[in-house]
Amino acid sequence: MLINRFAVAAMLVVPLAACGGGKEQAQQQPAGPPQVGVVAVKSESVTLTTTLPGRTVAYETSEVRPQVNGLILARLFTEGDQVTKGQPLYRIDPQPYVTQVASARAALARARSAIASTSALQRRYGELVKINAIARQDYENSITQAQQARADVAAQEAALRSAQIDLSRTTIRAPISGRIGRSIATTGALVTSGQTTALTTIQRLDPIYVDVPQSSADLLALRQKIAAGDLSRGGQAARVRLRLEDGSVYPVEGTLQFADVSVDPATGTQTIRARFPNPRSLLLPGMYVRAELIEGTQGNALLVPQRAVQRDEKGNPTVMVVGGDGKVQMRKLTAPRTIGDNWLVTAGLKAGDKVIVEGGMMLRPGMPVKAVAWNPNAKPGGPQGAAQGGGNAGQSPQQGAK
Secondary structure (H helix, E strand, C coil): CHHHHHHHHHHHHHHHHHHHHHHHHHHHCCCCCCEEEEEECCEEEEEEEEEEEEEEEEEEEEEECCCCCEEEEEECCCCCCEECCCCEEEEECCHHHHHHHHHHHHHHHHHHHHHHHHHHHHHHHHHHHHCCCCCHHHHHHHHHHHHHHHHHHHHHHHHHHHHHHHHHCCEEECCCCEEECCCCCCCCCEECCCCCCCCEEEEEEEEEEEEEEEEHHHHHHHHHHHHHCCCECCCCCCEEEEECCCCCECCCCEEEEEECCCCECCCCEEEEEEEECCCCCCCCCCCEEEEEEEEEEEEEEEEEEHHHCEECCCCCEEEEEECCCCEEEEEECECCEEECCEEEECECCCCCCEEEEECCCCCCCCCECEEEECCCCCCCCCCCCCHHHCCCCCCCHHHHHC
């Protein structure tokens, strides 16, 4: 029995000593360089866009006004309907203008009859003056009377055409095709030619314009980039996408038509006009939209994730880069704009540079690190998420010994 007790004690001591020795060995092992997640910068083609607020504007707008005086006898359209060019809209009492046409026609007939008599007189006097039977002055007067008679006919013909035009204007027709609005005047209303108040308004909605104000400085920079060849549009007009008031995306792209030739001195902006197909009249004049102007494609662009970029004490963008010797370097960047989740870098980096995206919070320039490819889908507790505190920074010594 005494021998068995000593054997049991020996069996208990050996594992404890072995366990303690393993712990000391784990503590004596060097930590090694910290692990960081990096992204290798590469040159690629990117599409540059600018999102700006804008308003929709009708492609064509016509305010319908009367061109003659009179009472409205009938309204010939339904408010809100689609009308076509030349379609009758209102009928004004035509009786006064029917009378004017009849009077002008009678005056024309009288003038034409005068031509016959004056022409005959001119012929007779022409024969008589040859034999000196009448004075030369009488013959010349007959010529003048015949010419005046012909001029009177031309004047009466013009008066008749004018009366006929006024008569035709008693039926007010649509000057353009489009969607017609509400009617201001009702049946029985007295209207006058040239009145300031429009009877109704017609707007053509397909296609439709979108007016967007943009900084003149930004437009100048865009034109310079295109002229220098930094941006390419493939010989086509700039395309535009729309986001509507409810946040949805308009299903059809538009094209840039022109930029205003003048700059607003109060705001320093120019108005850009884009045209969009609108077959279902989903876009209505005056709607607020956000226009995404597709400026063009820039080749050999360098993109860096936004989370990799920091700011120095002066506010300049910087990144940490793993150099060829495996040590950390700091680079100052020129990054004028963002594209999605990335910064577009125009200076400070070159293709192939390894930018530290994760694990760089406690790093300083000159520190050696172990670079691994950054996985944007990795969980915070994964190998790259633990890189800030060293190779085993996410584990305690006890967890490392297990």
